[in-house]
Amino acid sequence: MSVQYEEIGKRLRAFRLGSGMSAEEVARRIGISRTAVYRFEKGEVVKIEALTGLADLLNVSLATLLGVEIEYIPSAVTYFERLRQLEAEANQIIVLAGPISFLLASDDFHEALERLLKESVPEGADHRDRTLADIDRIVEILHERKRNYLARRPTVVNLMSAHDIVRLLRSGFVGQPFVPPDDLEERRARARREVIHFIDLIESEPIGIQVGLITGTLPHTSFQIFRKGDSKTLSISPFRLGEQPNIRLGVATITNTSEAILLHEGIVDQMWREALKGREAANYLRGLLEAVDRENGHLGG
Incomplete structure (x- = not known):
């Protein structure tokens, strides 16, 4: 399965907006820069460790962010x-x-x-x-x-x-x-x-x-x-x-x-x-x- 980073970025943005958290707050809580959060949301390559941390923070499954199953x-x-x-x-x-x-x-x-x-x-x-x-x-x-x-x-x-x-x-x-x-x-x-x-x-x-x-x-x-x-x-x-x-x-x-x-x-x-x-x-x-x-x-x- 090929990884579609742009689609992952779209889902990341949507779930962040739904959480009510700003990019600054997300960055602070998982220990990355605000710029990195914006890069991820634009579809740039994201390390699996960061993606796992984002999934936990946003209370969404990693499978949903990756788009390999149904998005709930x-x-x-x-x-x-x-x-x-x-x-x-x-x-x-x-x-x-x-x-x-x-x-x-x-x-x-x-x-x-x-x-x-x-x-x-x-x-x-x-x-x-x-x-x-x-x-x-x-x-x-x-x-x-x-x-x-x-x-x-x-x-x-x-x-x-x-x-x-x-x-x-x-x-x-x-x-x-x-x-x-x-x-x-x-x-x-x-x-x-x-x-x-x-x-x-x-x-x-x-x-x-x-x-x-x-x-x-x-x-x-x-x-x-x-x-x-x-x-x-x-x-x-x-x-x-x-x-x-x-x-x-x-x-x-x-x-x-x-x-x-x-x-x-x-x-x-x-x-x-x-x-x-x-x-x-x-x-x-x-x-x-x-x-x-x-x-x-x-x-x-």
């Missing part, structure tokens, strides 16, 4: 940084990730995201200050992901769930159990605008974007497949943005194993065959909007 990722910061790295080189991205695909979401959604994530952290949560600081880092990473996508425009295949869309329209973008009625109306209005954004996206049929709407039940766990030439990477995640967000609890996984990728590609193929597309998908979403509007006692404009 308990930190949303680490996970979204790894997505940023994968997206920066992917030619195609297949997305099944809740009602809203982050890369295709509107600017309005992006502007509201930080507030939504922070309100999802309960007042009595363990390590609340650390989690709020993590959200600042997550938002920075997400902005960078969006910039990279707009600059590169890889092909995106996005699968959406009609069930998730209805739940989003009914509850709105909320990160806590109870929201004042006036505020709830604004959250629902924001969700409605986001669904209209996706209707417009579907109807405009932009080059490089394919959207499929599933009317049946979908897996609750989101996943993405990144294709770069002949190379494929699968990510599976419990972390959610937007509707009922979760950036606190769960373990994501990233793998290049052929069995896992083939099984998930089979799921994608089946869902894509069953999905509504184009004008049919847009009309179905409009019907969902009208139905939820009637539930709420008003007609949307």
